[in-house]
Amino acid sequence: MRTARATGGGIGSGEAVAVEEVGARPVASDAADPRAVPEPAAELPSTVDVLVDNAGGAVGGGDLRAQWRANDEADVVAAVAFPTSPEAGHIIGRVLAVNGGAAPGR
Structure with a gap:
């Protein structure tokens, strides 16, 4: 069986895609949390065989400019x-x- 390194481990979406x-x-692993990356x-x-790169998501809080920068x-x-x-x-x-992240405030 092929092996996939999957990010998006915070909610399991990367595993599901793999x-x-x-x-x-x-x-x-959850690539948004550097402490969670090395263990797996x-x-x-x-x-x-495959990298399922599903890291990221919606980051809220602050003004719109701060939200865009945090999401970026x-x-x-x-x-x-x-x-x-x-x-x-x-x-x-x-x-x-x-x-698959949603825009903040949506």
Whole structure:
């Protein structure tokens, strides 16, 4: 069975995409929480077939400009920094980027 490194572990959405859409065994973490990222890396095989990059989401609070900046940081930093980190594993296959976050206040 293929292995998928999945972000979006805060609510389990990355795991669901890995299983339902990719047919892979997920190893998930919440990339929005840096403390939660390294622990599951021990479960990874030497290579990872698919990265389900589903990190990010809606961040509320503050004025609209602050919300946009917080969302940009949560989505972009997680989407770019995580796949290039050692904790993501040695990805040899595809990257599936998913963004299902809602706009703040909606």
